[in-house]
Amino acid sequence: MHKTLKEIAQLIEGEIVGDAGVIITGVAGIKEAEAGDITFLANPKYASLLNSTAASAVIISKDTQAPQGKSVIRTENPSLAFAKIISLVLPEQIKYPQGIHPSAVIGKKVTLGKDVSVGPYAVIEDGTEIADKAVIYSGCFIGHDSKIGRQTLIYPNVSIRERSIIGSNVIIHSGTVVGSDGFGFVTVEGKHYKIPQVGIVEIEDDVEIGANVTIDRARFDKTVIGKGTKIDNLVQIAHNVVVGKNCLIVAQVGISGSTILGNNVILAGQVGLVGHISVGDNVIVTAQSGVSKSIAANSIVAGSPARASITQQKVVACSQQLPKFFDLVKDLKKRIEDLEQRLGKDK
Amino acid sequence: MHKTLKEIAQLIEGEIVGDAGVIITGVAGIKEAEAGDITFLANPKYASLLNSTAASAVIISKDTQAPQGKSVIRTENPSLAFAKIISLVLPEQIKYPQGIHPSAVIGKKVTLGKDVSVGPYAVIEDGTEIADKAVIYSGCFIGHDSKIGRQTLIYPNVSIRERSIIGSNVIIHSGTVVGSDGFGFVTVEGKHYKIPQVGIVEIEDDVEIGANVTIDRARFDKTVIGKGTKIDNLVQIAHNVVVGKNCLIVAQVGISGSTILGNNVILAGQVGLVGHISVGDNVIVTAQSGVSKSIAANSIVAGSPARASITQQKVVACSQQLPKFFDLVKDLKKRIEDLEQRLGKDK
């Protein structure tokens, strides 16, 4: 991206206050923005961030005061305007495969929509439906009777097992496995017998899944990733997990079987969740936490086992001081012994 | 699966007490079972579970009392009967590749058994032996001089490096890597020189390995996964590790080099083990624990660093109360100071 603020203001039909010639090279959130970025302020309550942001320009609402010495664009709805910039302005520097490569193995009764691209050596088994404008890179495997939604993008060497349902505008990065068998066994006299995993995986629209992620198919029924959820690399989603909408699941998180996440949940890196629990809407779990019980909506939890974040912070602060504290108690013990001696052993 | 209890009773030659028309749609352990499932009770000691299980029917031994209002099948050996149901009754909803796809690259001196299937674009290097009924999906790589056992099933995009030995009835899920080089270097003046990893990996019969697992080849000698062991997704097994028989290794576990596991060991999710230690038979390590020392057989350990689980539970309970406890000690200190003042500074 390389545009003047003027060009951007025209695109979003906004009014510039400041230097219309500022060059914008990127977009970012107001806290993360760096020089060259344009950002936005949706809520006038956080107007103080206008002074601290490193962004070169900010989109603000008509009733927000423009900060000193910073170029802004005023517009009715800054969030909407910003979303528009993200989706329209930023260039792609990648050339996708075009058309169906002659080496792609397309099974029987496969339905291919308009403008579908399939790279070399991709294998699409019988009975699969691929909607318009989907892109499937080389080396991908799409098992029989699967569905791939419109404009979905699947990078090289992804394996999607049979009967998976993938929505529209989904992105799946390389090496990811969707629909592998859940980890289910019955143990009879020390020997583990496999419980067939005959359910499926359903990925709703607008989901992005990182590289080398694993999402297991359900035992029966389905494992679900809700609309708009974004999953980072190397995440494990076990069988029968249901992830809500617009969640953020950071790298190396593991979610055990049958656990249910609400909407807008954030799981930070390397978090682990046991099976068969519920996590309410808007919950935040901080990095490396281990969640062993259900969590009420809107909570922030931390630690392993996870507790309310505010409690965990106090526990960590205390534990940091434990060695000093042990010394203090030893000193107190001596002083008590001294007092006891002075008062004599008798009552 | 969709059978009446009567049909199942005939299959296992058992006697029904209760409703022979109950529809059974699945199997599960007695604690995990849901409506529609059939389960079993091997040990009459746990007869109380018969009342709490949600299963629609239970297989019990001839000397176990049938519970009120629950359909059961009586049989000589409930475990055996249950295993029979699992292996015989449950349908598969997947269509495997059939035969050798013409695009598969089969090297020189490769031995293919009867009814072997190899998917499109699989690559099988020179000198490999593949036993009867093995199924190798598309995009798999089998390095030279490897052995794949009878009826072993390898899902798409698995990479098995040269000279690996894979037993019979093994299942390997997509994206898994077997036989990559161990992580071994000698550091000379800050520079790391690679120690060649010229050993192999041996996977014994009846092992299941999840998706995107990594199992490194040994430096010399071999890395071993024992018969009947089940490994979940995204697990790391380093060079020269020896895993015993019938272990359960849950997702995202990491086992460092040369560590040895006994039989029937359970490692819960995200556990880490340092290298060069031994873990005895039947040990259970709870989720996210970090094991830094060898563990005696039959222990349950927890925490990082891992301790006896019962100790760890007490430590966690105490740490939870640390902030309150710190306040208590501060109060005690004041009261001691007060006592000291009242008694005077002199002895």
Added chain:
Amino acid sequence: MHKTLKEIAQLIEGEIVGDAGVIITGVAGIKEAEAGDITFLANPKYASLLNSTAASAVIISKDTQAPQGKSVIRTENPSLAFAKIISLVLPEQIKYPQGIHPSAVIGKKVTLGKDVSVGPYAVIEDGTEIADKAVIYSGCFIGHDSKIGRQTLIYPNVSIRERSIIGSNVIIHSGTVVGSDGFGFVTVEGKHYKIPQVGIVEIEDDVEIGANVTIDRARFDKTVIGKGTKIDNLVQIAHNVVVGKNCLIVAQVGISGSTILGNNVILAGQVGLVGHISVGDNVIVTAQSGVSKSIAANSIVAGSPARASITQQKVVACSQQLPKFFDLVKDLKKRIEDLEQRLGKDK
């Protein structure tokens, strides 16, 4: 490797003290060495290790005293001599692909150096440059406009996205993904908008990357892995991370976005680092630690959150004793109450 000590001494132009006929079958560090290994002692300060090592022979400097009953080779520079043995003597037991397989898809304007090998069904997109003696195994994907350095070795089913730069003598193990999109979103009213990730990944010379690793491309600019750094399996490197030279990053480590590592940093298994911090040269982070703040050079840190290792050891020792300690404090409380009672409530 199977050589007499005499043969090795000739190779490194050293002088034998002891049995020239000892058979050497491997190399290892002095602490890890086993019978059959040759090792070396660079620093005479650690001469005591000469007595405890299990190695069959040791390379020592001319001014180090030869130990009793152990065969040694004296040479000017033991480190250099040892490095020579590692690089020259050890046999490879793997047969690499030879030449360009006719099924490899080579795009337009691809430059292939001398003696390049490309396995079956590899896909090399337009505009890529592959230097002399590089080996690319079957099923690999190399995105457009990438560069692969001289003698670099890429195992099966690796995915390298567009515009990546890979140096010389790099080794990348199977299933690894280089250049996947960084995890970057802007959240507008609960919905996550993708921030395009248009930067690249640059891997410098002599790097080794394990199996199923993920290294994300930068948002702008580049994610960098410094020369000589070695990365184990299942590691996550987020966008815009810069890793210094000669670092060791053990399995299942996760490094969050924009974090910067110095040179010779060691991150043990399952460590997690938050984003936007700096880790100084020679830092060691022990297994499973969670690093939430920048770390000064030459520190050893441990725990989650990570503290100075020595502090963490004390904290762990104290926490182990917490239950006993709680009992002690309860006893002290009683004794104080007793003292207070004896002295009376009045001041």
